[in-house]
Amino acid sequence: MNKYQNISNDGFKLNYCVKGTGKPILVIGSSVYYPHLFSEHLYDTFQFIFLDHRGFVRPPRTLEPKDYILDKILDDIEIARQALGLTNFIILGHSGHAFMALEYAKKYPDHVQKVVLLNSAPTNSEERQRQSVAFFNETASPERKKQFEKDIALLESDIMKDPERRFVHMCIRMGAQSLYDYTFDAAYMWEDVYTNMPIIDHLWGEAFGELNLIQSLAGFNKPIFIGLGRYDYLVAPVSLWGSVDDTYESVKKVIFEYSGHNPMFEEPQSFDKELIKWIGESK
Structure with missing residues (x-):
C-alpha cells in the first residue's frame, strides 16, 4: 500500500507518493496509476x-x-518541486505526460538534470492520430484486430454506465492497441484513479495537438531519453521519431521490440538496464 501526501496549489490538492531511495525521478501523471508500471528493481x-x-x-x-x-x-x-526540495532531478513523462515533462523542463530548467520521454508520438494532432489508426489497420495481426474489435465494442456501454471515467474506460478497452500481449487485462491498474475529464479533454484534445516534441527539442541541450514500444499502436509508428537520429547528440532513443505502450512494465529487465545505463553515462 502506497502512502500518500499532498501539495496544494491554487486550491488543487495534488497527491504524491515516494518509492525507493537514491537519485530522484519525478514522474508526472497519476500517483495511483503509475506506481504499477515500474519494477521494484528500479x-x-x-x-x-x-x-x-x-x-x-x-x-x-x-x-x-x-x-x-x-x-x-x-x-x-x-510548486511541488519547491515543496519537495528537489534539485538536480530527472523528470519523467509517459504518453501525454511526455509533453508536460519536456515543456516543464524548458520553462523551469534550473533544477532539471535530465528528461525521460516514454511512449509518446511527437504530436497528438488529429492528422497524427489518423496515421496511427491507419498503421494499426495496415500492420496489426488478424488476432490482434479481432481482440480490439471485441473490446472496443464494450466501450460505449462502459461510458454510459460511468461517464466520469470515460478516459479510464477508453484506456482499458484499447488494450489491444496498447499492449504487446493484447490479451492482458490491465483494468486493475486503473482502480481508484480519479479523472477530471474537462482538464484531460483539453490537454489531450487541444494542448498536446498544438505541440510537437521534435520541434521542442530544438535548442534544448539537456540529456533526453526517448523510450518507444514497437507494438505501441496508440502512438504508432515509431518511424514518426525517425528524424531524431545520431545528429541529436543529447538524445538517446531506444525502441523496445517486445513492448506496447508500457515497456517499463512489459519488458522490465530491458527497460531497467537501458534506463540505468543512460542515467549513469549521460552528462
Whole structure:
C-alpha cells in the first residue's frame, strides 16, 4: 500500500507518493496509476516520486478554461518541486505526460538534470492520430484486430454506465492497441484513479495537438531519453521519431521490440538496464 501526501496549489490538492531511495525521478501523471508500471528493481537505485496533476484530482471549485491551460500545470509541478526540495532531478513523462515533462523542463530548467520521454508520438494532432489508426489497420495481426474489435465494442456501454471515467474506460478497452500481449487485462491498474475529464479533454484534445516534441527539442541541450514500444499502436509508428537520429547528440532513443505502450512494465529487465545505463553515462 502506497502512502500518500499532498501539495496544494491554487486550491488543487495534488497527491504524491515516494518509492525507493537514491537519485530522484519525478514522474508526472497519476500517483495511483503509475506506481504499477515500474519494477521494484528500479526503486533500489532511484527515488521515484509519483505526482498527480490537475487532471487526476477532484476540482476545488467550478472550473473555468483558465484552470485547464498547460502553463497552470507546469506551475503546479514547479510548486511541488519547491515543496519537495528537489534539485538536480530527472523528470519523467509517459504518453501525454511526455509533453508536460519536456515543456516543464524548458520553462523551469534550473533544477532539471535530465528528461525521460516514454511512449509518446511527437504530436497528438488529429492528422497524427489518423496515421496511427491507419498503421494499426495496415500492420496489426488478424488476432490482434479481432481482440480490439471485441473490446472496443464494450466501450460505449462502459461510458454510459460511468461517464466520469470515460478516459479510464477508453484506456482499458484499447488494450489491444496498447499492449504487446493484447490479451492482458490491465483494468486493475486503473482502480481508484480519479479523472477530471474537462482538464484531460483539453490537454489531450487541444494542448498536446498544438505541440510537437521534435520541434521542442530544438535548442534544448539537456540529456533526453526517448523510450518507444514497437507494438505501441496508440502512438504508432515509431518511424514518426525517425528524424531524431545520431545528429541529436543529447538524445538517446531506444525502441523496445517486445513492448506496447508500457515497456517499463512489459519488458522490465530491458527497460531497467537501458534506463540505468543512460542515467549513469549521460552528462
